[in-house]
Amino acid sequence: MFITFEGCEGVGKSTQLNFLKEYLNRTGQEAVFVREPGGTSIGEQIRKVILNPNNTEMAPVTESMLYASSRVQLIDQVILPALRAGKIVVCDRYLDSSIAYQGYARGLGADLVKKVNYYAVENCMPDVTIFLDLCPAESFRATPGNDRMEQENREFHNKVYEGYKAEIAISNGRIVPIKPSFDKNVTKNLIIDALRQRGAIK
Ligand code: TYD
Numbered sequence: 527m528f529i530t531f532e533g534c535e536g537v538g539k540s541t542q543l544n545f546l547k548e549y550l551n552r553t554g555q556e557a558v559f560v561r562e563p564g565g566t567s568i569g570e571q572i573r574k575v576i577l578n579p580n581n582t583e584m585a586p587v588t589e590s591m592l593y594a595s596s597r598v599q600l601i602d603q604v605i606l607p608a609l610r611a612g613k614i615v616v617c618d619r620y621l622d623s624s625i626a627y628q629g630y631a632r633g634l635g636a637d638l639v640k641k642v643n644y645y646a647v648e649n650c651m652p653d654v655t656i657f658l659d660l661c662p663a664e665s666f667r668a669t670p671g672n673d674r675m676e677q678e679n680r681e682f683h684n685k686v687y688e689g690y691k692a693e694i695a696i697s698n699g700r701i702v703p704i705k706p707s708f709d710k711n712v713t714k715n716l717i718i719d720a721l722r723q724r725g726a727i728k
Pocket of ligand 1: 534535536539561562563593618619620621623624625627628673675676
């Protein structure tokens with residue numbers, strides 16, 4: 527089973543990924559956790575180029591292709607081998623991030639981003655995607671971070687959120703929106719229940 531996590535900045539994704547890791551460990555379910563961009567040696571080098579705040583001149587198509595390149599490397603080296611070995615794979619961000627950030631917020635359009643990613647993901651689509659459903663105005667993070675994407679303005683991040691909403695509507699139930707609660711344990715249980723109901727975890 528291939529599970530991905532998505533959401534805008536500062537919605538508590540890392541905390542929830544840690545909770546899921548603990549749960550899978552405790553219940554004896556073998557899982558591999560990875561993140562995007564990165565997760566491989568080459569991918570981490572690409573990550574540095576993408577997120578470096580000095581790279582202000584980066585063209586949106588370059589950005590999209592760099593994310594896709596990091597993704598191909600991760601699929602080849604980590605995701606497919608783990609899935610073939612019968613393990614659960616949990617990825618922090620994946621194709622839906624590219625559609626929301628590069629497609630909607632950068633303005634490349636969802637279709638172009640899907641084309642750029644076609645060779646990467648054609649045989650490797652998530653079974654379930656958990657979307658932590660908080661808009662930028664509701665996010666738990668008070669101050670923006672330092673990387674190139676986090677430094678984009680509120681309008682950019684609102685478009686990211688709208689992009690996700692549009693993708694949810696056409697995802698045939700693959701993307702499951704979950705409204706984070708201030709009580710992290712409540713959110714954790716919502717996520718675990720959603721994944722169990724869909725047969726992604728036990
Ligand atoms: P990261 O520090 O991992 O962010 P977060 O903790 O919010 O997941 O940085 C990844 C950044 O890259 C984040 O701002 C989202 C963005 N991103 C894209 O724009 N396109 C993509 O395809 C992916 C995977 C991430």
